[in-house]
Amino acid sequence: MRGAAMSLTAAATGFVVFLLSVPVIQGQDGWGVTYTSTQICALKGSTVDISCNYTYPSNYDQIQTRFWFTKQTNKGPVDLETDSDYTGRVEYNCHDDNNCTLRIRDLRESDAAEYKFRFIINQPGGKYSGSPGVTLSVTDLQVQVKGSWNQLELKCHSQCNVADHPSYVWYNNEQKRSEETAAIRVSVNSNSHYSCAVKGHEEQRSAAVYAPKLPSVSGSPSAEIVEGSSVTLTCSSDANPAATYNWYKKSGNRNLNPTRRKTQLVFRSIQSSDSGEYYCMAGNKLGSRTSKSISINVKYAPRLPSVSVSPSAEIVEGSSVTLTCSSDANPAATYSWYKKSGNRNLNPTRRKTQLVLSSIQSSDSGEYYCTAENKLGRSTSKYTVFYVEYAPKLPSVSVSPSAEIVEGSSVTLTCSSDANPAATYSWYKKSGNRNLNPTSRKTQLVLSSIQSSDSGEYYCTAGNKLGRSTSKYTVIDVKYAPRLPSVSVSPSAEIVEGSSVTLTCSSDANPAANITWYKKSGSPDLSLSEQTQHAPQLLLSSIQSFDSGEYYCTAKNRLNEATSQTVFINVKYAPKLPSVSVSPSAEIVEGSSVTLTCSSDANPAANITWYKENQTLPQRHGGSYHFTSISSEDRGIYYCKSENQHGSITSSSLSVDVQYPPRLPSVSVSPSAEIVEGSSVTLTCSSDANPAANITWHKENEDSAKASGQIFTITDFRAEHSGNYSCEAQNSRGRHNSTLHLTVVAGAWKLKAAVTVPAISLAIILMSAFLLIIKKRSSKQASEPVETPDDMIECPQIHPAERQDPSDIHYANVHFAKKAAQPQEHELHYATVDFSKKPTRPRRSKEESVVYASVKFNSARPTARSQEAAEDPMELYSTVNKKRNL
Incomplete structure (x- = not known):
């Protein structure tokens, strides 16, 4: 019921639409504000009521202050009754039943806002504002126009959506029409004014729509318009809807702003051709009107003046001549006359367009010009020339360039003579009387690329119908750079060391050239100018082998320099020390x-x-x-x-x-007989090498060297000294090893020695030893021990061509034994030497580096000791060791 009552109240005071009629409650813990509607739409100029109910806890006292607000400052919300924007237009109607109504009269578009209610109780914390509030929209009734001016549809429109389809009232020039619909169709003229209102609210009538009124035209600047300045013409007309504008110049009907169609026509840099009368046309859908014209007069400085001469025919001394100057200008120009020879104004008092020479003299010949001037500027005419006729004076000749004349340059001889009418000229060279320019007969003789042959004396003649005159002689001396020099050699036959030779250089030049001689020796070449003093000849009085080479000369004057081709001087001589x-x-x-x-x-x-x-x-x-x-x-x-x-x-x-690196070392042992325990043993090693080799001795399975030098001596030979000994020969180019085996013996039949020998030599030596021993043993008792020589065999040095793989060590073993089982038979076992095994590392196992061979002899006679099957204890070892170079 409260919402319905509010709607009736609003309707009685103005056209109001409630967009949402659902009550809105804000609050908590007993505090609250209830707004009748959250959004209200009202027409501009109408009156609107906004109502609310509020609540607060029962333990609080009565309310001290109640008000409505839209704005807040740093001091808090601003009461609408104190807001200057609402002065005299707002009214609060608040009741004891916690109901309060805000009334706003004469609504304005600026009143559109969110309105909130606030109440204050005189107790701590007794303040409350209802948020969100009520949103008020303010709008106008508008007449929308569709169609063309002779058949229009007019529609009464508001932004507030009217839900109950009200009736409307239409007006034409303040007269009501019979239609009550939202849209009507009409034919209008330029004086028609249409408006509308919601029936029952006729006081809230819309703005009228109408055709444009008579447009007014203005120009800016309103003062004098000067060429090149910016000028703006503005057209304005009262119209609703707003008018669009077209601009025209009176001399034609072309629209001057067809694309923009705006109220202004702008000349950013106006020209004199823009002078004239302009008008505009304002139009909308209801009609159009044309303005009165506005005149534009563009001021400008004088244009380039033109000069005319009267009479235009031949001017004779003593006659009268009139010169006339004219120039387009706005405002009109005044004129001044001048002669080119000075800047004096020839008509200072009159300053008229004409200059009159009533009795012209020859001294009046010359070039004349005028100036046209107004307050905006000044312009000067071109020159106008006239001369008084007379016969040629004595011609003068000038040469250009006046400085030194160089061959190849352009030279101009000019003949000038004071004469009127102008003289014609002929040119001559003193050596003949032929006219040098018979066809052109101009004042100048041009030698575009002068040559040395053009040197000589020149003169000219000047003539017209009144007479003829001849100039003095002018001398032309053409300077030129040296020509390509030529070089000759004397004598031209073969040149032998110690003879005299002359070189001659010649070149044509003006001025005469200085000669400089050069010998090609690099960059720069050797200059011989000091000793020859720039002479054309170069004399080599006693030529030497070091004088051989290419010679050339340069010819130089101040204009340029020329270089000859080279000539080769080839001096023959015996060999020098190699x-x-x-x-x-x-x-x-x-x-x-x-x-x-x-x-x-x-x-x-x-x-x-x-x-x-x-x-x-x-x-x-x-x-x-x-x-x-x-x-x-x-x-x-x-x-x-x-x-x-x-x-x-x-x-x-x-x-x-x-x-070269060391050759395979040669080793020997001393004594060469049986090595007896406790005796002194000397080992000797030698190797051919360059540079000389250093010798180092090693014992197998020992890391450190035993000795250095060619000789290694063991003073007290013991059983622990037995084993393989190697000597290593080393220089900066490489190294080489040889190995021998030493064994100490305690009895007469023990001998062990190792030497480095080739396998074939070893086999021969062993076979010889075996045969000798067999022969001796055949005459002894079977029980007697067999004696063997204790000599150590020294291996000869192996030539490089005979070397095998230096990593092989080969052993040969000779063993003698007695066998009773075969008393009548001798057994011979041949030694086998194997060179095929090659170790993969320098220190080898015996299984890889030693090959044993046995030779056995059995006695033909049985002895008392044969049943013991005792073997002959004599053993002979030979070792050949070849190691790779390191």
């Missing part, structure tokens, strides 16, 4: 590539012969002798000889030293 060298120049290693080079300066080139210690070496190509793989046998002293048909000479000697 220089010899070896490559590489560092240490020479056996097997490397080595080149001996002999060079000797000679002309013609010398033949080279190489010698080694007075022995001629095979002839090789050029001055080099090459060893593809040099050997130690190539060591020695070398020299070369250089010779040609003029003599021969021998070089200094050159020593060639070839380095």
Whole structure:
């Protein structure tokens, strides 16, 4: 019921639409505000009521203050009754039943806002505002126009959506029409005004729609308009809906702003051609109107003046001549006259468009011009020329350039003579009377690319119908750079060292050229000018081999320089002392590539012969002798000889030293007989090497060296000294090892020795020893021990060509035994030497590096000891050891 009552109240005071009629309650713990509606839409100028109910806890006293607000400041909400925007238009109607109504009269569009209710109780915490509040929208009734001006549809429209479809009232020029619908169709004229209202609320009538009124036109600036300035024309007309505008110039009907159609026509840089009368047309859907015209007068400075001369025919001295100056200008220009020879105004008092020369003289000949001027600027005409006629005066000749004349340049001779009518000219060279410019007969003679042949004396003649005159002579001296020099040599036959030779350089030039001689020797070439003092001849009185080379000369004057072609001087001479060298120049290693080079300066080139210690070496190509793989046998002293048909000479000697690694060492033991425990044993090792090898002794299975040097002595030989001993020969090029085996014996039949021998030599020695022993033993008792020599066999050095793989060690074992089972038979077992096994590392096991062979002899006669099957204790070991170079 409260919402319905509020709607009736609002309707009585103005057209109001409640967009939402659902009560809204805000609050908590007994505090609350209930608004009748959350959104209200009302027409501009109407009156609206906004109501609410509020509650608060029962333990609080009565309310002290109640008010409505839309704004807040730092002091809190602003009471609408104190807000200047609402002065005299708001009223509170609050009751004791906790109901309060806000009434706003004469609504404005600025009243659209959110309205909230606030109450305050005079107790702590007794303040409360109902939020969110009520949103008020304020709108106008509007007439919407559709269609064209002769058949329009008008619609009464509001942004407030009216739910109950009210009736409308239409007005035409304040007269009511019969239609009560929201839209009507009409035909309008330029004086029609249409408006509408909601029936029952006729006082809230919409704004009227109507055709444009008579447009008014204004110009800016309103003062004088100067060419180049910015000018704006503005057209305005009262119309609803707002009018669009078209601009026209009176001389035509073309729309001047067809795309923009705005109220203004802008000339950003106005020109004199823009002067004229302009008008505008304002129009909307209800009609159009045309403005009165506005005149634009563009002021501008004088244009370029034009000059005319009267009479236009030939001017004769004493006659009257009038010059007229005219120029387009706004405002009109005043004129001044001048002669080119000075800046004096020839009509200072009158300043009129004409200059009159009533009795012209020859001194009046010349160039005239005028100026046109107004307050906006000044402009100057072109020159106007006229002359008084008379015969030519004495011609004068000028030369350009006036400085030195250089060949190839452009030279202009100018002949000038004061004459009117103007003279024609002829040019002559003193050597003949031929006219040099018979066709053109102009004042100038142009030699576009002057040559030395053009040097001479020139003159000109000037003539017109009144007479003729001749100039004085003018001398032309053409300077030119030196021509290409030519060089000759004397004598022209073969040149031998010590003879006299003359070189001559010649070149044509103006001024005369200075000659400078050069010998090609690099950059820069050697200049010979100091010793020759720029003479055209260069004398080599006693020519030497170092004088051979390419010679040329330069001819130079201040204009340029020219260089001759080169001439080659080839001085013949005997060979000079040869220089010899070896490559590489560092240490020479056996097997490397080595080149001996002999060079000797000679002309013609010398033949080279190489010698080694007075022995001629095979002839090789050029001055080099090459060893593809040099050997130690190539060591020695070398020299070369250089010779040609003029003599021969021998070089200094050159020593060639070839380095190589140690050869397989040769080892020996002393004493060479049986090594008895406690005796002194001396081991000797030697190896050929370059540089000389260092010798180191090692014992098998011991890490440290036993001794160094060629000789190793064991003073007190014990059983623990038995074993393999190796000597190592080493230099900077490599190393080589040899090994021998030493065994100490306690009885007469014990002998063990090891030597380094080739396998074949070892077999022969062993076979010889076996046969000798068999022969001796055949005459002894079977029970007697067999004596064997205690000699150690020294292995001969193995030549490099005979070397096998240096990693092999080979043992040969000879064993003698007695056998009773076969008393009549001798058994011979041949030694087998195996060179096939090769160890994979320097320290080898005996299984990989030792091969044993046995030779056994059995006695033919049985003895008392034969049943014991005792073996002969004599054993012979031989070892050949070849190790790889490190």
